[in-house]
Amino acid sequence: MAVPSGMPQILQQRPLTPTAPPTPPEPVKLRHPAGDRTHIPAAHRLIYTVLSNELAFARQHATAAAKRPLDDAEKKLNVLFDMLNNEEVSGPVLDQMLQLAQALQVKNYNSAYQIHLELHSTRTDEVSGWMTGVKRLIVDNAKIQQ
Numbered sequence: 001m002a003v004p005s006g007m008p009q010i011l012q013q014r015p016l017t018p019t020a021p022p023t024p025p026e027p028v029k030l031r032h033p034a035g036d037r038t039h040i041p042a043a044h045r046l047i048y049t050v051l052s053n054e055l056a057f058a059r060q061h062a063t064a065a066a067k068r069p070l071d072d073a074e075k076k077l078n079v080l081f082d083m084l085n086n087e088e089v090s091g092p093v094l095d096q097m098l099q100l101a102q103a104l105q106v107k108n109y110n111s112a113y114q115i116h117l118e119l120h121s122t123r124t125d126e127v128s129g130w131m132t133g134v135k136r137l138i139v140d141n142a143k144i145q146q
Helices: 009-013 042-060 064-085 091-105 109-122 131-145
Strands: none
Touching: 042 064, 042 091, 042 131, 064 131, 091 109, 091 131, 109 131
């Protein structure tokens, strides 16, 4: 086929078929502000409540030397609480953390510690940012209860 004069050859080689519109990008999930606890689902609120109570108990009985480690534990727990508030904790971790909270609620520190070990060894990527804060509460409060 002859190319009409003045028209670039490249235009003639492209078919005139409609293209699909581009797919819209995934919406960005907005995070709730750090420190906000109002969006923790009711089913997971036990984790927040029990760990907060355990932190308060540890602080009541802490020596001056134990203050700094508890401050660090609180920072790590706040990472977990923010993740709970934004529903960023996976189902399997939530299930085990609920079991851990129930164990702490009845002062079964041995069971809580075993759940902590299992989570730390099987879900390290997900729990590494905050699990040491949970461990601090388990260990310290177990000593207080003896």
